[in-house]
Amino acid sequence: MSEIRVEQLTKTFGALRAVDDVSFTFPSGQVTCLLGPSGCGKTTLMRIIAGLETQTMGAVYFGNQDVSRLSPSKRNVGMVFQYPVVYRGISVYRNIELPLQSMKLSKAERTRRVEDAIQLLGLSASANLDVSKLDNGTRQKVSVAREVARQPQFILFDEPITNVDAASKLQLKRSLKELTRSLSQTIVYVTHDQTEAMTLADQIALMEEGKIVQCAPPRELYNHPYDRFGGWFLGNPGMVFFDATLSGGGNRRTLVSPLFPLPIAVDGAAPAGSDITIGIRPEHIHVSTGPLPGGVPARLARKTVQIGGQYLVALDVDGLGDQGFKAKVAPTAGERLPSSGQVHVALPLDEVSLFDSHGIRIAASLHPADASIIV
Amino acid sequence: MRNPALESDPPILLLENISKAYRGREILTDLSFSAKAGNLTVVYGPPAAGKSVLVRVLTGLEQPDSGRIILRGQDLTHEAPAERNIGYVPQSFALYPHLSVRANISYPLDLAHVPASETRDVVATAAAMLKIEEHLDKKPDQLSGGQKQRVAIARGIAKRTDFFVLDDPLAGLDFKLREQLVDDLRALNSATGASILYVTSDVIEAMTLADELAVLAAGKVIEHGSPETLYREPRNLGTMALVGFPPANFLRGSLERRGDETWCATELFTFAADVPSNAPPSDVIVGFRPERIHLSHRTGNQDGANGRTLQFPATIVLREDLGGEDIVYLAASGESLTLVDRDHYLGDDLDQQATVSIYPHELALFDVTSGERIGSGLHVSAIDYQSTEIQQPIVQSYQPRTTDVV
Numbered sequence: 001m002s003e004i005r006v007e008q009l010t011k012t013f014g015a016l017r018a019v020d021d022v023s024f025t026f027p028s029g030q031v032t033c034l035l036g037p038s039g040c041g042k043t044t045l046m047r048i049i050a051g052l053e054t055q056t057m058g059a060v061y062f063g064n065q066d067v068s069r070l071s072p073s074k075r076n077v078g079m080v081f082q083y084p085v086v087y088r089g090i091s092v093y094r095n096i097e098l099p100l101q102s103m104k105l106s107k108a109e110r111t112r113r114v115e116d117a118i119q120l121l122g123l124s125a126s127a128n129l130d131v132s133k134l135d136n137g138t139r140q141k142v143s144v145a146r147e148v149a150r151q152p153q154f155i156l157f158d159e160p161i162t163n164v165d166a167a168s169k170l171q172l173k174r175s176l177k178e179l180t181r182s183l184s185q186t187i188v189y190v191t192h193d194q195t196e197a198m199t200l201a202d203q204i205a206l207m208e209e210g211k212i213v214q215c216a217p218p219r220e221l222y223n224h225p226y227d228r229f230g231g232w233f234l235g236n237p238g239m240v241f242f243d244a245t246l247s248g249g250g251n252r253r254t255l256v257s258p259l260f261p262l263p264i265a266v267d268g269a270a271p272a273g274s275d276i277t278i279g280i281r282p283e284h285i286h287v288s289t290g291p292l293p294g295g296v297p298a299r300l301a302r303k304t305v306q307i308g309g310q311y312l313v314a315l316d317v318d319g320l321g322d323q324g325f326k327a328k329v330a331p332t333a334g335e336r337l338p339s340s341g342q343v344h345v346a347l348p349l350d351e352v353s354l355f356d357s358h359g360i361r362i363a364a365s366l367h368p369a370d371a372s373i374i375v
Numbered sequence: 376m377r378n379p380a381l382e383s384d385p386p387i388l389l390l391e392n393i394s395k396a397y398r399g400r401e402i403l404t405d406l407s408f409s410a411k412a413g414n415l416t417v418v419y420g421p422p423a424a425g426k427s428v429l430v431r432v433l434t435g436l437e438q439p440d441s442g443r444i445i446l447r448g449q450d451l452t453h454e455a456p457a458e459r460n461i462g463y464v465p466q467s468f469a470l471y472p473h474l475s476v477r478a479n480i481s482y483p484l485d486l487a488h489v490p491a492s493e494t495r496d497v498v499a500t501a502a503a504m505l506k507i508e509e510h511l512d513k514k515p516d517q518l519s520g521g522q523k524q525r526v527a528i529a530r531g532i533a534k535r536t537d538f539f540v541l542d543d544p545l546a547g548l549d550f551k552l553r554e555q556l557v558d559d560l561r562a563l564n565s566a567t568g569a570s571i572l573y574v575t576s577d578v579i580e581a582m583t584l585a586d587e588l589a590v591l592a593a594g595k596v597i598e599h600g601s602p603e604t605l606y607r608e609p610r611n612l613g614t615m616a617l618v619g620f621p622p623a624n625f626l627r628g629s630l631e632r633r634g635d636e637t638w639c640a641t642e643l644f645t646f647a648a649d650v651p652s653n654a655p656p657s658d659v660i661v662g663f664r665p666e667r668i669h670l671s672h673r674t675g676n677q678d679g680a681n682g683r684t685l686q687f688p689a690t691i692v693l694r695e696d697l698g699g700e701d702i703v704y705l706a707a708s709g710e711s712l713t714l715v716d717r718d719h720y721l722g723d724d725l726d727q728q729a730t731v732s733i734y735p736h737e738l739a740l741f742d743v744t745s746g747e748r749i750g751s752g753l754h755v756s757a758i759d760y761q762s763t764e765i766q767q768p769i770v771q772s773y774q775p776r777t778t779d780v781v
Contacts, residue, residue: 178725195695195696195698219696232551235699283717305606307620307700307715308620308700331664
């Protein structure tokens with residue numbers, strides 16, 4: 001069992017830098033999800049680790065071994081692809097057993113590994129069925145079980161759920177969740193689906209334009225994105241942003257925004273410039289028909305029902321210009337809101353993030369300014 | 376069925392009793408509905424509900440076997456597609472690879488010999504609305520999937536008309552991109568004031584876009600109204616099943632008379648039902664929304680919300696984290712249930728036991744045969760759930776059943 005380390009890894013396709021100078025360690029025995037929009041380089045990075053793609057520059061280490069020049073078959077890596085890879089016309093059991101036959105294992109060891117994998121993926125009921133008779137989700141479980149039985153040091157998953165029919169998605173997700181818990185291997189899991197990443201990962205490595213922007217456990221990534229991209233990309237919808245200005249100097253700065261009735265004191269690392277962005281998750285914005293402490297009046301332009309009966313509410317606040325924004329409101333609270341008209345909004349200060357002019361999150365704490373600080 | 380066609384304003388589109396069969400198989404069956412002028416009307420339905428055929432009939436690519444299509448007050452049922460003056464955005468963005476983006480957008484106008492100056496204006500407006508101005512001189516293969524789809528939409532709207540049909544134009548695009556395009560389409564509707572008929576199989580997209588929503592199932596519009604009304608007060612089992620994500624939970628139940636009251640027994644709980652007093656004892660379907668059930672992790676706690684909720688034990692199958700909320704999949708007495716939770720309870724584990732509770736008035740009752748809504752659970756204020764006599768059937772739900780397969 002060991003970690004996967006990439007150092008200054010770059011892959012170019014013509015003018016495109018698909019992977020751009022990435023140095024990163026996939027910790028031993030953990031599930032790391034590579035998450036990002038299409039074209040961010042996540043699949044290319046994984047293919048370089050597997051040896052299916054050759055890096056333009058940089059190196060790949062498995063533990064202390066430099067595997068940069070090894071062929072895929074010499075790397076002892078398991079891979080599960082978007083589409084299940086199964087041998088039709090033979091049973092689930094034989095599908096899992098087949099690769100083991102070239103591994104010089106005793107018959108008893110082979111049987112044990114196949115049976116363990118079948119157990120782990122919940123395939124007992126279909127072990128003797130021809131894989132041609134199975135749905136896509138179960139076939140994908142067979143692909144996973146085959147890799148598990150080989151016991152490679154690492155297993156790489158490339159969007160394994162994306163092309164599975166909706167009906168068997170839940171079962172496959174649950175199986176993967178169970179699997180990732182019980183396996184001791186280092187797992188790299190590529191997906192564009194944030195829910196999958198948030199649900200399965202020990203940590204998410206968020207990618208944008210060939211770089212890993214941030215790596216953190218799912219909730220930490222969600223609550224404390226490194227930059228605006230992370231705030232926007234995660235969440236449904238993502239974080240909402242407002243331009244704002246910091247005044248004052250040193251450690252005692254004041255934030256004035258039409259979103260707050262009174263100036264807000266900002267403690268902590270002060271950014272170089274004074275132009276900043278306020279960010280908040282839409283589900284953290286309070287919306288009410290009556291006045292709210294620390295809130296301001298707002299116009300509700302439209303409300304729609306979303307996931308789980310929550311309401312997505314389109315809002316405008318005087319002084320924000322054309323920066324309309326959205327809040328996500330709990331079902332019972334949303335029902336009480338008018339379909340349009342005057343409401344009140346409040347941004348709880350401990351849920352507000354600040355980003356500097358480069359879009360990088362500023363470590364700062366916000367609290368209502370007392371009169372002595374207001375300049 | 377709610378039918379705005381019966382209301383005062385004349386609709387821009389009225390479909391009357393449209394039927395269409397292929398090789399003896401009915402795809403559209405006596406379908407009727409209407410769209411109000413200036414509205415964004417969404418026709419939403421699961422795959423194979425008849426959406427594509429509806430679009431083909433509406434745009435004139437197919438003739439209905441029977442029924443009428445009235446657009447702008449005129450019967451267009453037998454008019455050629457070109458005579459209908461409908462702006463049409465098809466599902467797949469077939470752009471001409473050898474033409475520039477600009478030429479792709481203006482193609483229909485060029486065919487119609489629209490003067491060059493007018494074409495310039497229309498293309499510029501469409502490109503600005505869809506934020507593709509800087510790509511006008513590029514070829515389609517230089518664009519991303521989302522940009523190509525914007526070009527296709529721009530070509531559809533670059534038409535002097537007051538009525539557009541958009542056939543699932545965001546299918547297959549990234550979820551972040553769809554989020555953006557949904558906003559753009561709403562803005563487009565407000566900016567032009569044109570009527571849009573939007574066809575989709577994505578329910579969140581449907582509920583986000585629609586002024587009015589028509590639910591299509593098995594070739595019929597089963598219900599039509601504002602998305603919020605359809606979500607909160609579905610009159611039809613199909614509507615409750617189709618409108619909303621994650622899908623609603625359903626249990627089989629049976630009604631029985633107990634003195635003056637009607638009670639409903641399900642595999643998980645028994646409750647007093649608010650149904651017409653003449654409702655005969657019968658089988659029903661009990662539906663409830665995933666956000667109306669609540670988890671308590673103190674198993675065996677029979678108190679709930681001061682004894683007024685129905686409670687039952689369940690096992691956690693999987694908790695999915697969507698960021699803003701979690702979807703929790705549960706197994707309870709052989710039933711699969713879904714719950715939406717805004718509190719990210721991190722202690723949940725696979726196969727953990729929990730107690731689930733729901734207020735009886737959150738339960739909707741549907742006739743098992745017709746699918747019509749017949750009532751709901753009785754509001755807790757209307758009945759003394761704490762009295763021992765009545766509490767009996769609720770307490771029963773704590774008892775492990777022999778049928779438990781969790």
